[in-house]
Amino acid sequence: MASTSDGDRPWQSYHTVFTNAKAGMDGVDKEKVQKTVYEMSKGSKYFENEQRKEAFIKQKIENLRAQCAQITANDISYFQTIADKKMSELEASRDLSKIWLHSDMDAFYASVETLVDPSLNGKPLAVGSMSMICTANYMARKFGVRAAMPGFIARKLCPELIFVPPDFKKYTFYSELTRKVFPKYDPHFIATSLDEAYINVTEICNERGISGGEVAEELRNTIYEETGLTCSVGVAPNRLLAKVCSDINKPNGQFVLPNDRRAVMTFISSLPIRKIGGIGKVTESMLREVLGISTCEEMVHKSAHICALFSHSSSDFFLSVGLGLGKTDTPQFKMRKSISSERTFSATEDESLLYQKLDEIAETLSNDMHKEDLSGRTLTLKLKTASFEVRTRAVSLQKYINSKQDILSHASKLLKAELPLSLRLMGRKPCLTPRQLLNHCLYLEQMVASLVYMILIYA
Amino acid sequence: MASTSDGDRPWQSYHTVFTNAKAGMDGVDKEKVQKTVYEMSKGSKYFENEQRKEAFIKQKIENLRAQCAQITANDISYFQTIADKKMSELEASRDLSKIWLHSDMDAFYASVETLVDPSLNGKPLAVGSMSMICTANYMARKFGVRAAMPGFIARKLCPELIFVPPDFKKYTFYSELTRKVFPKYDPHFIATSLDEAYINVTEICNERGISGGEVAEELRNTIYEETGLTCSVGVAPNRLLAKVCSDINKPNGQFVLPNDRRAVMTFISSLPIRKIGGIGKVTESMLREVLGISTCEEMVHKSAHICALFSHSSSDFFLSVGLGLGKTDTPQFKMRKSISSERTFSATEDESLLYQKLDEIAETLSNDMHKEDLSGRTLTLKLKTASFEVRTRAVSLQKYINSKQDILSHASKLLKAELPLSLRLMGRKPCLTPRQLLNHCLYLEQMVASLVYMILIYA
DNA sequence: CATTTAGCT
DNA sequence: ATATAGCTAAATG
DNA sequence: CAATCCACG
DNA sequence: ACCGCGTGGATTG
Ligand SMILES: Nc1ncnc2c1ncn2[C@H]1C[C@H](O)[C@@H](COP(=O)(O)OP(=O)(O)OP(=O)(O)O)O1
Ligand SMILES: Nc1ncnc2c1ncn2[C@H]1C[C@H](O)[C@@H](COP(=O)(O)OP(=O)(O)OP(=O)(O)O)O1
Ligand SMILES: [Mg+2]
Ligand SMILES: [Mg+2]
Ligand SMILES: [Mg+2]
Ligand SMILES: [Mg+2]
Numbered sequence A, B: 001m002a003s004t005s006d007g008d009r010p011w012q013s014y015h016t017v018f019t020n021a022k023a024g025m026d027g028v029d030k031e032k033v034q035k036t037v038y039e040m041s042k043g044s045k046y047f048e049n050e051q052r053k054e055a056f057i058k059q060k061i062e063n064l065r066a067q068c069a070q071i072t073a074n075d076i077s078y079f080q081t082i083a084d085k086k087m088s089e090l091e092a093s094r095d096l097s098k099i100w101l102h103s104d105m106d107a108f109y110a111s112v113e114t115l116v117d118p119s120l121n122g123k124p125l126a127v128g129s130m131s132m133i134c135t136a137n138y139m140a141r142k143f144g145v146r147a148a149m150p151g152f153i154a155r156k157l158c159p160e161l162i163f164v165p166p167d168f169k170k171y172t173f174y175s176e177l178t179r180k181v182f183p184k185y186d187p188h189f190i191a192t193s194l195d196e197a198y199i200n201v202t203e204i205c206n207e208r209g210i211s212g213g214e215v216a217e218e219l220r221n222t223i224y225e226e227t228g229l230t231c232s233v234g235v236a237p238n239r240l241l242a243k244v245c246s247d248i249n250k251p252n253g254q255f256v257l258p259n260d261r262r263a264v265m266t267f268i269s270s271l272p273i274r275k276i277g278g279i280g281k282v283t284e285s286m287l288r289e290v291l292g293i294s295t296c297e298e299m300v301h302k303s304a305h306i307c308a309l310f311s312h313s314s315s316d317f318f319l320s321v322g323l324g325l326g327k328t329d330t331p332q333f334k335m336r337k338s339i340s341s342e343r344t345f346s347a348t349e350d351e352s353l354l355y356q357k358l359d360e361i362a363e364t365l366s367n368d369m370h371k372e373d374l375s376g377r378t379l380t381l382k383l384k385t386a387s388f389e390v391r392t393r394a395v396s397l398q399k400y401i402n403s404k405q406d407i408l409s410h411a412s413k414l415l416k417a418e419l420p421l422s423l424r425l426m427g428r429k430p431c432l433t434p435r436q437l438l439n440h441c442l443y444l445e446q447m448v449a450s451l452v453y454m455i456l457i458y459a
Numbered sequence C: 001c002a003t004t005t006a007g008c009t
Numbered sequence D: 001a002t003a004t005a006g007c008t009a010a011a012t013g
Numbered sequence E: 001c002a003a004t005c006c007a008c009g
Numbered sequence F: 001a002c003c004g005c006g007t008g009g010a011t012t013g
Helices: A030-041 A043-070 A073-092 A108-116 A153-157 A168-184 A202-208 A211-226 A240-248 A259-267 A281-291 A296-301 A304-307 A310-320 A351-371 A404-418 A435-443 B030-041 B044-068 B072-090 B107-117 B151-157 B168-184 B202-208 B212-227 B239-248 B261-269 B281-291 B295-301 B301-311 B313-321 B351-371 B404-418 B435-441
Strands: A102-104 A125-128 A132-136 A162-164 A190-193 A196-200 A230-238 A254-256 A338-348 A375-385 A392-399 A446-454 B100-105 B125-128 B133-136 B162-164 B192-193 B194-198 B231-236 B254-256 B336-350 B376-384 B390-401 B446-454
Touching: A030 A043, A030 A153, A043 A304, A073 A304, A073 A310, A102 A168, A102 A211, A108 A125, A108 A132, A108 A168, A125 A153, A132 A153, A168 A196, A168 A211, A196 A240, A202 A211, A202 B168, A211 A230, A230 A240, A240 A254, A259 B072, A281 A304, A296 A304, A296 A310, A304 A310, A338 A351, A338 A375, A351 A404, A375 A404, A392 A404, B030 B044, B030 B151, B030 B404, B044 B281, B044 B301, B072 B301, B072 B313, B100 B168, B100 B212, B100 B239, B107 B125, B107 B133, B107 B168, B107 B192, B125 B151, B133 B151, B168 B192, B168 B194, B168 B212, B194 B239, B202 B212, B212 B231, B212 B254, B231 B239, B239 B254, B261 B295, B281 B301, B295 B301, B295 B313, B301 B313, B336 B351, B336 B376, B351 B404, B376 B404, B390 B404
Parallel strands: A125 A162, A230 A254, A338 A446, A375 A446, B125 B162, B231 B254, B336 B446, B376 B446
Antiparallel strands: A102 A196, A102 A230, A125 A132, A190 A196, A375 A392, B100 B194, B100 B231, B125 B133, B192 B194, B376 B390
16 A cells, blocks of 8 residues: 555544545545545544544454454354355345335435525535534535535535525425325335335336336436425335435436346445445444455455454344345334434533523423323433533433423433532442333333533543 | 241241252251251351341342332233233143153262261261261251251251261262263263253153153163162153152152143142242242242243243243243253352451462362363452352453463452452453354353452452 | 352252 | 352343 | 444434 | 534444
8 A cells, every 4th residue: 555644644534424425426526625624623622532533443443453363264264154154044035026215305405495495596505504514405515515514614615605504394394295105106115214215116016017117217206296306216126225226326316226136246246335324434444444345245255254253233234235135124113212302502511501401401302202292211311521522321210201300300310420520339239120111102211311512520 | 927027936037048948858847947047047147148138139029029019900911912922932832742851869979978888877967067068868858957058057957967078089980870871761861960860761762662650760770770879760741840850759769740731730730839940049939929929830820920020031931830841852062151169268368378279279270171171261250258248350351261370360360459449440441352152162251260258358 | 241149969 | 166169041230 | 221332314 | 613413223341
């Protein structure tokens, strides 16, 4: 490698959640963007925290590497049999009989805002604030501007960038319009966010004797007619691949991966692992820097190492990715696991102010819970220090709670315990019941009340 | 209940591991024995520690009771469906096609000693010391003397009791003689201790057209011929029941439970849960005092409560017991999980003496490991204070060790950390490999080096 | 993972 | 005066 | 179980 | 001068 050390081009080693390219960011001068991001960030508390986190990840990777070096040829042959067994099981489970669509709206929030205010047309647009933007339209993306980027950096990258504050009422409205379309193709379609859904079109294709691609075409037209918004669609034999495919011809496009093993394997072979949902920045680095894996097919090549190094569930996932497998079923019902409310405010040490913030958060949390008739028995308090360190403190209660009073009183205790100088825990422990899920859907195990931007506690 | 409170007859509430009756203790005056045990114990450090433990168990039971009281009729109907499903799955797995024997030598160590020194015949005999006895012959048991009882108490119960120190060479020799008999009936017989084994005689019975009872008869004769020792045998369709059966006609007897569902259910119906291997003093109390369960069949009656109150694995076990089920297969190979060496000595605060004891223990542990060519990567130091409180401190190492030096150096660190005044742990944590079992049988996850009777550390 | 508790011989 | 030794499994946080 | 980390929209 | 919010899953000790 001829790559220079950190010294010369420090911006190259500062990777953020938004460093990675999204759809519509192909022609962007990545070097320039990274440099600007770095210049705008360096020295900040946020930046320093990111550095700390990166250092730990680096260490983690070093450890993995060391473990990897310890593995003997003997070990490898042992793990190869494990891996081969796993993979043949996985292969046996391959189901090419289903046709799945993944539909994803184009620059969703931004497109909605433009639809409602056509004067925004043809201008670089971001939905969000100076602190954080939720998404940007495709014109803005040409400047490197994208979701998860703070607004003040985006503005630096694109001075004419127009900012529109988020308005979730609108997005929910248009989201509901799209959700009236999907049932025509699959009554059990799975909505995974306001702007995307999985649709099992196997039956429709059979009934009407048409292809997945044709359904996609029709679906996109219908959605456009019903909403005035464009979406992009992926067609593939499973959900994981369909999601990858929907991104390929964005915006306003579609991509079909045929239900054919050869086609799938060819597709997967050169596919960068980072395109797979579930493989993010850290996992990508780990796999690349420890095992030299960049593409999905390399997962299979290094299957023995993967089994040696990673947990059962991780190696299962990685190998299935290497084989181009994914879920093909429709899960019955996804029960909500947690509900939370958190706010960021400017750093303070004023305790009474903190308790006041906590009061507000408890209120909105309680309200949100009542809306869905929910109760919970584990309350988690989340704190973020002025140096962006995150801490969580939790209690499991005996009874389920959802009133503002209960939430506030328990959360206050947790907060109090952190304030003077986090004391030791008490002696013997209680023990709670294994009959938690009995009260079916209405009872949660988690609530998170968050206070963000609390001033440092220990240091 | 007309039972008096603790005040009048305090000995009634002091239950020890040896309070429960063993085979051959039927005619014993339990009241008198308990009283003597209590008188010999009360006021001792050991006694006080037992009181503390009992108090916690009592509390645990109270908690369970409270939880139980919380359960609504609604909950019960929910858990009843769970329980019914579990039970029908269990019932579906019932296998009445196998015939298992459980063979258990009578008063094993004592019988061996008597065989070797016939002058001991006809006298009450205990193998062990004034501190602890390993077993007693049936004559001694008539006095309430039994394994796990300290010798000085046993002597009080039976002043003429003869004590013989244990001599494992002998027991191993005779054990091996018995183990030359079993393969004739089942090449894959399972030896679970020096004096007992499970033998699957299904095939032998078919081949020779004889019953399980007949095989048992023959086996007992053969063992007697080969060793001069008697054993007792249980015959049943699964191992759990066979073990219960082997105890019924002890000594020198056998009991056959036919391979018939009705017979099994009748047998189980009145069987006290305490007879089941795995249900000891604490579990018995929990089930009795919380759910009023005393017999196996009551497990089925209270199946909903059991599922509501206990963990998955516990409730599975309890329900299978209620149905008279047990393992019918022969596990491939039981890998050793740990190896340990521990010594009790008189309490001391002298640190150099403690390190010397540790040195000796490390030596015997290392020797034992070398005998079997074993290494381990988790070293546990076990400490017992003069007040009988037990503490364990463990480290997981990166490499497998088995030398005296390695064991001693790590164990010493652990000991040192406890001595001045157990300090805090360090900040960030390491993380070890998930490729531990690769080096198959020769590598252990556990070693325990124990120092017993260390003087108190915190208090 | 480290620690404790329960169980057995 | 004297309350074991060696092992497994599960729960707990 | 409580805490942290990763990931996604 | 500004680096979010809500959720689910896995790992770790
Ligand atoms: N950090 C975030 N990343 C992505 N989307 C976010 C984020 N925060 C909020 N959102 C909202 C705004 C998006 O319009 C909406 C849908 O996300 P997503 O489909 O990934 O992008 P998008 O629809 O804006 O653009 P496109 O799908 O065309 O790439 O979710
Ligand atoms: N608590 C104990 N501590 C140490 N060794 C024990 C203990 N219990 C039993 N042993 C040893 C000595 C026994 O002779 C041997 C076999 O145990 P076990 O079969 O339960 O009793 P036993 O064979 O002495 O009498 P029996 O089986 O006739 O009731 O294991
Ligand atoms: Mg989208
Ligand atoms: Mg989306
Ligand atoms: Mg015996
Ligand atoms: Mg025995």
